[in-house]
Amino acid sequence: MATFNLDINGKKQTLDVDPKTPLLWVLREHLKLVGTKYGCGIAQCGACTVHFEGNAVRSCSLPVSAAANKKITTIEGLSENGDHPVQKAWLEHDVAQCGYCQTGQIMSATALLNKNANPTDEQIEAAMSGNICRCGTYVRIREAILSASSKK
Amino acid sequence: MEKINTSFSRRSFLKSSVLASGGLMISFSGLSKYMPEDNIKPINLADEWNELTGYIKITSDNIIKILNPNPEFGQNVMTSLPMIVAEELDVDWKKVVVEMGPHDNVKLGPQFTGGSNSVRMYWKPLREAGAAARQMLREAAAQTWHVPMDEVTTKAGMLYHEKSGKSGTYGDFATLAAAIPIPKGVTLKDIKSFNVVGNSSKNVEGLKIVTGKPLFALDHDYEGMLIAMIEHPPAFGKKLKSFDASEALKMPGIKDVFSLKLYEDGYEQTGFDTRTFNDLLVVVGNTTWEVMNARKKLKVTWEPTSDTKEVIGGFRGKTEVIIPAGLESTSSHLEKMTEYAKKPAQQLRKDGDPETAFANAAQILERTYTAPFLAHNCMEPMNYFAHVTDEKALLIGPHQAPGWIEPTLAKILNLPPDKIEIQMTRMGGGFGLRAYGHYLTEAALISRKVKAPVKLVYSREDDMTYGIYRPMYTATYRAALDANKNIIAFHVKGGGIPEHPVHANRFPAGAIDNYLAEGWAIPSNITIGAFRAPRSNFNAAAEQSFLDELAEMVGKDPIEFRLELLKRAKENPVGKNNDYDADRYVGVLNLLKEKSGWNNPENKKYSRGVAAYFCHNSYAAHVVDIVKKDGQPYVERVFSVVDCGVVINPDAAVNMVQGAVVDGIGNAFYGGLTHKDGASEQNNFNRYRMIRYKEAPKKIDVSFVKNDVDPTGLGEPPFPPVFAAVANALYKNTGKRFYDQPFGKFIELNRQRM
Numbered sequence: 001m002a003t004f005n006l007d008i009n010g011k012k013q014t015l016d017v018d019p020k021t022p023l024l025w026v027l028r029e030h031l032k033l034v035g036t037k038y039g040c041g042i043a044q045c046g047a048c049t050v051h052f053e054g055n056a057v058r059s060c061s062l063p064v065s066a067a068a069n070k071k072i073t074t075i076e077g078l079s080e081n082g083d084h085p086v087q088k089a090w091l092e093h094d095v096a097q098c099g100y101c102q103t104g105q106i107m108s109a110t111a112l113l114n115k116n117a118n119p120t121d122e123q124i125e126a127a128m129s130g131n132i133c134r135c136g137t138y139v140r141i142r143e144a145i146l147s148a149s150s151k152k
Numbered sequence: 153m154e155k156i157n158t159s160f161s162r163r164s165f166l167k168s169s170v171l172a173s174g175g176l177m178i179s180f181s182g183l184s185k186y187m188p189e190d191n192i193k194p195i196n197l198a199d200e201w202n203e204l205t206g207y208i209k210i211t212s213d214n215i216i217k218i219l220n221p222n223p224e225f226g227q228n229v230m231t232s233l234p235m236i237v238a239e240e241l242d243v244d245w246k247k248v249v250v251e252m253g254p255h256d257n258v259k260l261g262p263q264f265t266g267g268s269n270s271v272r273m274y275w276k277p278l279r280e281a282g283a284a285a286r287q288m289l290r291e292a293a294a295q296t297w298h299v300p301m302d303e304v305t306t307k308a309g310m311l312y313h314e315k316s317g318k319s320g321t322y323g324d325f326a327t328l329a330a331a332i333p334i335p336k337g338v339t340l341k342d343i344k345s346f347n348v349v350g351n352s353s354k355n356v357e358g359l360k361i362v363t364g365k366p367l368f369a370l371d372h373d374y375e376g377m378l379i380a381m382i383e384h385p386p387a388f389g390k391k392l393k394s395f396d397a398s399e400a401l402k403m404p405g406i407k408d409v410f411s412l413k414l415y416e417d418g419y420e421q422t423g424f425d426t427r428t429f430n431d432l433l434v435v436v437g438n439t440t441w442e443v444m445n446a447r448k449k450l451k452v453t454w455e456p457t458s459d460t461k462e463v464i465g466g467f468r469g470k471t472e473v474i475i476p477a478g479l480e481s482t483s484s485h486l487e488k489m490t491e492y493a494k495k496p497a498q499q500l501r502k503d504g505d506p507e508t509a510f511a512n513a514a515q516i517l518e519r520t521y522t523a524p525f526l527a528h529n530c531m532e533p534m535n536y537f538a539h540v541t542d543e544k545a546l547l548i549g550p551h552q553a554p555g556w557i558e559p560t561l562a563k564i565l566n567l568p569p570d571k572i573e574i575q576m577t578r579m580g581g582g583f584g585l586r587a588y589g590h591y592l593t594e595a596a597l598i599s600r601k602v603k604a605p606v607k608l609v610y611s612r613e614d615d616m617t618y619g620i621y622r623p624m625y626t627a628t629y630r631a632a633l634d635a636n637k638n639i640i641a642f643h644v645k646g647g648g649i650p651e652h653p654v655h656a657n658r659f660p661a662g663a664i665d666n667y668l669a670e671g672w673a674i675p676s677n678i679t680i681g682a683f684r685a686p687r688s689n690f691n692a693a694a695e696q697s698f699l700d701e702l703a704e705m706v707g708k709d710p711i712e713f714r715l716e717l718l719k720r721a722k723e724n725p726v727g728k729n730n731d732y733d734a735d736r737y738v739g740v741l742n743l744l745k746e747k748s749g750w751n752n753p754e755n756k757k758y759s760r761g762v763a764a765y766f767c768h769n770s771y772a773a774h775v776v777d778i779v780k781k782d783g784q785p786y787v788e789r790v791f792s793v794v795d796c797g798v799v800i801n802p803d804a805a806v807n808m809v810q811g812a813v814v815d816g817i818g819n820a821f822y823g824g825l826t827h828k829d830g831a832s833e834q835n836n837f838n839r840y841r842m843i844r845y846k847e848a849p850k851k852i853d854v855s856f857v858k859n860d861v862d863p864t865g866l867g868e869p870p871f872p873p874v875f876a877a878v879a880n881a882l883y884k885n886t887g888k889r890f891y892d893q894p895f896g897k898f899i900e901l902n903r904q905r906m
């Protein structure tokens with residue numbers, strides 16, 4: 001066990017936990033921020049995507065020790081009321097089916113758009129291909145990203 | 153830190169949702185949408201609901217709540233089923249509160265998600281419930297106003313008496329209406345006058361989804377809850393012999409390690425009690441991560457199983473099945489399938505004299521198709537919450553058929569069904585797998601054993617290697633042609649591990665004079681289960697690829713070729729029990745021709761493949777357009793046409809078809825689970841390839857045939873024909889026919905050779 005200073009969604013907190021614990025499980029089980037999902041545990045599905053200093057990372061494969069003192073944003077920190085432009089675009093295109101993958105998809109899309117307001121198809125492909133959607137909502141994910149990008 | 157607990161009783165939940173207003177909605181079955189939010193008064197909500205039929209509740213303040221009866225796994229019934237009620241009730245959809253109903257098969261019907269049945273089976277009951285409640289409200293207003301009920305009209309949640317100028321809200325009359333007996337016969341609206349059904353509505357849980365609210369059981373927390381995981385054998389054909397848990401027990405957060413028997417010897421299973429492993433090695437601890445770590449410290453000895461007899465009850469009576477011992481491999485599966493394909497098989501249907509026709513044929517086309525086991529890979533792995541005591545059981549989680557698992561739980565826990573409460577959570581996918589309830593029973597037994605609330609969690613690896621797969625299939629299709637290239641006979645002989653896929657009465661049965669369908673099966677200890685359009689998902693792939701090749705052989709356009717066969721099936725059908733409607737089949741193909749610009753020369757730049765299929769009472773057809781991207785065939789766009797009768801929520805229906813298309817392309821190119829010495833060779837997404845964003849089409853154009861037919865299935869029908877449309881387009885693109893799924897393997901090989 002060790003003590004870590006965490007900066008999650010702008011909230012600073014201290015946590016005593018095994019340093020090897022993946023950030024995913026710290027978020028879900030210690031901090032009860034369950035919008036970040038478990039899908040594979042091996043950085044293959046993107047369900048656990050969060051922002052690490054503004055970059056999309058797979059929290060299942062990031063030990064909490066590496067997250068200490070870094071700015072972490074989860075879906076809960078993206079907006080107060082679900083009114084971030086990317087979330088709004090997701091609602092406008094009614095993207096979700098089961099919905100399980102969508103918070104991870106939104107976090108990947110937001111990280112991309114924050115850096116690049118008008119990404120090309122190839123750039124979207126590169127940013128989004130780490131997120132699996134078992135329900136196959138990719139066509140709508142694309143539409144939502146395109147409409148969020150043009151609004152910026 | 154504040155601990156978040158979900159309250160289970162409605163009363164306390166409503167309290168907590170009000171307390172949390174503006175913040176986190178901490179609920180499982182919570183209000184999904186409330187409009188206008190500000191009008192909900194915290195004080196009296198809990199007690200003031202007047203129940204008008206099991207599905208509808210109205211407060212005196214005119215808040216109208218509709219319960220969704222059916223499990224939600226992404227098919228969007230949370231939205232579409234309440235829409236049906238709202239239509240007949242005549243309320244403003246925007247003001248309706250939607251809530252997941254409790255598990256109650258008496259009040260809320262069959263509550264089963266599968267077989268593309270949700271809308272089909274609830275269409276009438278929900279319309280009747282809405283219409284009955286509307287009539288009760290009119291009756292209540294008529295009594296109050298002393299006017300005949302016939303003169304009371306409704307509009308968007310209001311009651312009017314035109315002559316006297318009186319009016320009131322539904323809420324004004326809800327208390328009185330709730331006391332009026334539910335009318336026996338009610339008049340339903342004319343479909344043409346619908347204004348909720350047939351207009352696209354957004355997913356009522358959309359906001360919760362995009363904000364990451366705890367919608368899924370895996371997100372659920374409960375006071376004193378422990379986490380349990382099961383270490384199952386590393387291979388089919390193995391079972392637990394002994395274990396040493398001393399190291400695991402020393403790991404932080406670990407409470408207990410024990411073994412548990414799921415079913416007692418001789419337990420008579422139902423068709424959905426399928427389980428792969430019976431002796432469970434269970435690790436229980438405080439958190440998922442700690443339990444995952446402790447599992448690595450287990451020292452386990454596994455031993456081979458022997459042939460086991462299972463008794464399975466069902467609608468057709470009891471059957472005994474022998475589950476063979478042995479460690480099976482894909483290579484030996486393929487060899488065995490080739491061998492069995494040559495043996496005599498069970499005749500499923502015969503028309504005319506196919507043997508003679510084949511003997512006299514001028515030409516014969518014969519092709520064999522294969523497909524691998526598929527894992528469902530629901531995005532949310534299997535999990536279930538259970539709190540079981542000697543007196544009662546509370547179970548909360550994702551399951552497609554709570555009404556089927558309840559009798560099993562009652563038997564195994566030895567509790568009366570009314571002491572078992574099952575709550576349905578939104579599922580992170582299902583695809584058929586969650587119709588099987590082994591993980592509920594496991595969770596329940598574990599909770600009882602550790603005397604605590606427990607959440608059983610499957611890791612992705614546990615989930616993928618557990619079994620209950622789409623079976624491995626093969627089929628050989630043969631067609632006999634006369635000298636004029638007329639088809640004089642057709643033969644399908646299909647088999648699989650451990651069941652055959654053949655639907656003997658499906659097209660092209662009924663369109664060819666001499667027809668033979670046969671099936672065979674090879675027993676296996678690899679368990680199987682329903683997977684999006686069971687059997688159809690293979691048949692369509694094989695049959696529709698074969699018809700494409702056959703059309704080419706006789707020199708006809710593949711759509712015209714099918715239309716000719718369907719014309720025959722309609723005008724002069726062969727045999728009995730043809731289970732499709734030729735007109736509706738023709739309808740989707742004709743509309744597809746139009747929508748896809750089938751004969752438009754501009755589209756020649758695409759490698760186009762077409763396929764159509766009928767299942768779950770609906771008709772679906774696709775044109776898949778392939779181009780080369782980075783030297784590889786890529787499905788750039790797809791045109792889809794579906795006839796599923798009346799469409800409830802068009803945009804959501806389009807989403808469902810688009811998803812089915814992506815699912816079909818993904819499985820056609822990449823899907824497949826293989827085995828070596830009983831062990832699955834894929835246990836996570838690094839080796840089990842799933843379709844990803846860059847491989848999905850840019851555009852999937854979906855159209856529905858417009859008619860007034862009562863709704864038929866939608867979740868499954870568009871899926872099966874995708875495989876063949878892909879194979880047929882790949883042929884155009886590569887010059888090579890694809891017979892063995894997943895096709896991607898062979899494309900890669902080609903590239904290496906080039």
Ligand code: FES
Pocket residue numbers: 037038039040041042043044045046047048049058059060061
């Ligand atoms: S759970 Fe982290 S990528 Fe899948």
Ligand code: FES
Pocket residue numbers: 096097098099100101102132133134135136137226531580581
């Ligand atoms: S919406 Fe179900 S996995 Fe993406």
